[in-house]
Amino acid sequence: MQTAPLPSPAATAAPSPAATAAPVLSLNNVEVIYDHVSLAIKGVSIEVPQGGMVALLGANGAGKSTTLKSISGLLRAERGLVTRGEVHFMGHNIDALAPQRRVKLGIAQVLEGRRVFEHLTPDENLIAASAVRGSRQDMARNKDRVYAYFPRLHERRTAQSGYLSGGEQQMLAIGRALMTQPKLLMLDEPSLGLAPFLVAEIFDIVRRINKEEGLSVLLVEQNAIAALEVVSHGYLMERGRVVMHDSAEAMKQNPDIQEFYLGGAKGHEFRDVKHYRRRKRWLT
């Protein structure tokens, strides 16, 4: 069920003041193939409005991460290729650009599983991430900004990052992305393996950044309950396709969503999802 295009009504959970008509990001019928043979996503079209917050929901293997990587350019490292469609960022077609060029343009992806630089301190993690933002003053200013959003990181700035708690690592991963001064922040399952109060805390901070700096956010989640609380609208993916696109309010009311992603389900599909989630939690 595809519903009317954006902008969404002001009644949604998290109206973003800066949202305007021209999307900061738009994917048009994107298809990705891994290893020349394995078709991961097909015909995916999504938009993130300027200054908006959008969720991309779906179960394991739906193609959420692949979609993000087609935007950040990290596909190539995994032998994946955009074989059809286009990715536009602020009006430019970015398909041919290397990952670091895209970061420079203002796209930052926080990877699934956090992936902090474990043997570096949080402070060094932030410094390493400032590689694309030239001057020392920029770096110092960005660091202050990140520490202001995440005071916990400042307390732990000289620890070894590999030994931070899961929540702290997620904050570091987000802070590291902020060091690149993005215009679009993409988060890949930031709630994974975190206690609910931490998820709420982190989402709150992301929303604050979105409000205060007008940073557009694309939030990938399996945790639909938490995600739909902070975004204005969402997309649902299944087996490589976008199967639903609606305002957050409408999605929360949708029986299909409720059944599979908000926890009211029976039947084997939901069991699969739950089982997989548990496994993932152990792995992190």
Place this chain on the structure above:
Amino acid sequence: MDLTLFGELAINGAMTGLMYSLVAMGIVLIYKSSAVPNLAQGAMTMLGGYVVLAIAGGFGAPLWVAIPLALATMFLVGVGIERVALRRLAGRPIIMILMMTLGLDIFVRATSMTIWGGTNRPMQLGISDTPLFLGPLLLNRTYVVGAVVAIALFVLFLLFFRTRMGIVLRAISDDYTASWSVGISVERGVALSWALSSVVATTAGVLWGSVQGVDQSLALLLLKGVAVAVLGGLDSIGGAILAGLLLGIFEGVASGYLDPLVGGGSRDLVIAMTLILTILIRPHGLFGRHDIERI
């Protein structure tokens, strides 16, 4: 026990060990910045020596001109290795990259054999042959120079890895994908680490060349370099220095006493035992990082 003999064996062993550290530091440098264990470090050391001689011989340049030119040339060689051999392998399994460095080792040795043949060529640095006296102990001057250079490089790299560029290189060795995700040019980082390592290799090639001449046997320094690097911890520059000292002293003293009894050859035995025992007992070496496992 003859204390003077012991002291002499120990202190000359220490100097030799620091010259091993030169080779080990090149290995550590690459590992610390791109997580690749470089099996071509010995061959690069040898190549560095040959390049110095080729520039000196070919253009009739004095060594003090030829050496800086060779350092610059080898810097470019390092950059070239990343571009030609490694870029396509970024993100592939480490075993393939390891095999690639082995391929490089064979390639460099075979090529230099074809070009320069098997004869030993002297490298005259103009360091006097007469030993240096430290009380009753005799020291080889070239080794003293080598030890000083090793320690100077150690200090330099210690500082370098705290700079922004050095931190970026350490980040790359931690996680290629995460590095790409924050805009780090991983390819350039890896190229820089190979370039710097090639420069270190050339330094080692010059010093070892002046001790034993330049020929294919310089490539065998890989074994000492690997043993020292592993003992020190593959990603620890300080470890490479300390392990070089320890291994050098141990090797010098042990072989000094053992060789007369068994008729020579115990040096390599010491090296082999060190490598094997380190990997069995303390795989991350004296100062290497543990792989972090959180539950």
